Amino acid sequence: MIEQKNKNNRRNSEYDSFINSDGYSEIELGISDAPGSAKKQRTEPARSSVAPKSKKKSNKEDKNANYYLLLSASICVVIIFLCSFLTLVIKDKEYSENEKRYLAQKPLFSFSALADGSFTKDVESYLSDQFAGRSLLVRTRTAIDIFAGKKEINGIYIGKKHRLFEKPNKYDEKEISETVKSINELKNNNQKIRTFFTLVPDSSYILKDYLPNNVILPDQSKQIKTIYSKLNKSIKTIDVCTPLKNAGEPERLYYKTDHHWTTSAAQIALEPIAKQMGVNISKTAFKTFAVSNKFKGTLAASSGLFNANDLIEITYPESKQEYYVEYVDEEKKSASVFDYNKLNTKNQYEVFFGGNFAQIDIETTVKSDKVLMVIKDSYANCFVPMLTDYYSEIVMLDPRYFQGSIEDVIKKEGVTDILWLYNLNTFLADSSIRTLSE
Amino acid sequence: MVFSSSTFLIAFLPITVLLYYLAGVKLTKNIKVKNFILLIASLIFYAWGEPVYIVLMIISIIFNFYIGKDIDASKKAGNTALAKRSFVFSIVFNLGVLGFFKYFGFLIDNINGVLHTHIQAPQLALPIGISFYTFQIMSYVIDLYRGETEVQERIIPFALYISLFPQLIAGPIVKYKDIAYQLEHRKESLNKASQGITRFVVGLAKKLILANTLGAVYSSVQATPASKISTATAWLGIICYTLQIYFDFSGYSDMAIGLGKIFGFKFNENFNYPYIADSVTDFWRRWHISLSTWFKEYVYIPLGGNRKKTPRVILNLLIVWLLTGLWHGAAWNFIIWGLYYGILLIIEKYLLSKVLTKVPRAVKHAVTLVLVIIGWVFFSAPTLGEAFKYLGAMFGAGASFADAQSSYIFGSNVILLIIGIFCATPLYKSIADKFKPESVDRLKIIAFPILLILCIVFMISETYNPFLYFRF
Structure with a gap:
């Protein structure tokens, strides 16, 4: 062994300007070799095919060390085999x-x-x-x-106080201009239809103070204003950032564990939206009910943090107007905009309309010549139930699921007004709007 | 297949080990059976992710096996000219295959750039591990030609040497002569196996717990445009990368060495705490030892090493480091990275060797670390231009010295950084020395199983984690 080392040293001193690779044979691995075994192994000649002379040298301490390591390794083996066995045996989940x-x-x-x-x-x-x-x-x-x-x-x-926030999507200039182009096209093809457009900010904008320290996100109201400015001038844009920002008790506007706005927030937004759309809501009395206080939303699910509960409320006009809801693709009808069965599932936000569907028609008994189409994401689901008193029909269209021709629907249902209602974050990432008018 | 996947951990590894020990070690006690089982397992391991390129590897194996026999036969017949011809043919073939799959596209791109031509380069995926196994094959052919190793007469041990799954796809680069004896005369033991298993767990933990989490921090920094990165963020990001690449690669080597031990092999160490080096020369004695040894033995020394006059030695060093850079990837930033080290080593050898003996170790260590970190900027950046922008951010051209992003990254990763830095040094050994060896050994009983469970937690909670070193 000594001989070999000297040989190595000689060799290395000849070439020491390059790398001296002798170092590694001296490495002691804290985790592996007990002193005796390390020496034994080092006697294996590195550069010849001659059989190693094994020099067995072990004392009691080494034996104990080996015994401990053997025990440790055995537990590791048991863990691995247990994982294999259980994975094999346990019934697969769907x-x-x-x-x-x-x-x-x-x-x-x-x-x-x-x-x-x-x-x-x-x-x-x-x-x-x-x-x-x-x-x-x-x-x-x-x-x-x-x-x-x-x-x-x-x-x-x-965030603070058990609040979870979705990371906002990137504002991509090119993608946005394509989306906007598609929205403008729809307006140009339907000049006579009054078109309204609203983007709702996420909780990370309204509830900035609850974000973790040092997290600074882009100003969503600025992004929304930029998008508004790109729209065709005949599309009426509605600012909901300001009323939401100015509302008292901002904590009630967004769920702690879900990326949606709450029904209270939707009700605050209803005022400026109704005003712009020429709907008089002052005479309507709205009823609000709490339907769940154990809601754990999508943000809890994606982060795996289930330590907070949210309250879901539903708000609807207290009136004698009747309506029914038709799920067009599903060929299903319902007497209510609320699907209370969903309160027994994990995603309780689906209590509104039972979730997202390609096209939902709400036929009402309201005597009006106005038919509203809402092109929307899931933010609209808690908002639309408040509108059932003002239109003879409301068509909800979710471009993410809708496959048909939007022009056909507009003609068939005799749409007079279109409301675009989106959460900014979905809007930034959603490519389905771009193919809507194709 | 990667080591840090559930397929490997709960299916491939247990099945291979069981078969190997039951059929090979217990029942037949026959090395041929053991080698056959390992060879089949290794081929499945490789074909798992590369069902096409396994053909390339098998062709390489067969070609080099026969050319090896041919070189040997010519030498024994005294026909050195014929032996030389076969040898040159083999080197051209091996480098040709590597060159075609790894560098052809890069070459065409550069020709197009310089001559403004539009030659279409074939879009080839890099066969996994080709850089590693080609170098292993060449070590056999070169040493055989030089008479430093015996010819391998049997194809199964030879094929096993090339395809042995523990080190097949990310090293260490095992020289044939180091392992020739073990291929046909190794002995497994409970002691070796338990060392191997625990060593594997350590490597897995380095990869899954440290490298992947540190990598995520660096990616978040890299996703920010260089002009908006503050100085502090840039440093935090590249420090995370520095730790990531060490844990990624040395973790892989640990797993390879550990797995080898389970099957009775002993591979040489590939890392020796590179970040405690006190000079760049020292760093390269501690980083990817098997690669630098390979270049030293098969390129630097044949070129004349440093027995020549100074200008020639400098040229030799530059050639070796250009090739080292190029080995890591077909891109200009790897070439620059290699030459950067070549130049640093030349400066250290010829200009600073006297000065350095007088400088306190702490200063030398700090300077070395900064130089290594700067090197990683070239290594990690997608392009050379990006690398210079990032360097700019590190040295004051950034948006500001520190900002909310740097405070956020520091605040949410400070524990990870402390653990990472601690584990990259042999500090834990000095701490362990303060306790009775008995209690340290007892701690090991639970330490490795806990580490393994943590690995499983990290493995399952992540879905996507390819090894960084797959690129090479």
């Missing part, structure tokens, strides 16, 4: 409620799938999606992250 997606299922083997690489990919996602105790593992990770001082998990900011 759907992950928290992630809102279907989990990968046992892939079917075929030679074509093997050849194009999809089989191995499917196995990978199957084994990670169906890993034993997966949701527990994910929750543990969240706990570790928070303990380590992380203020952001899966793109969700963990």
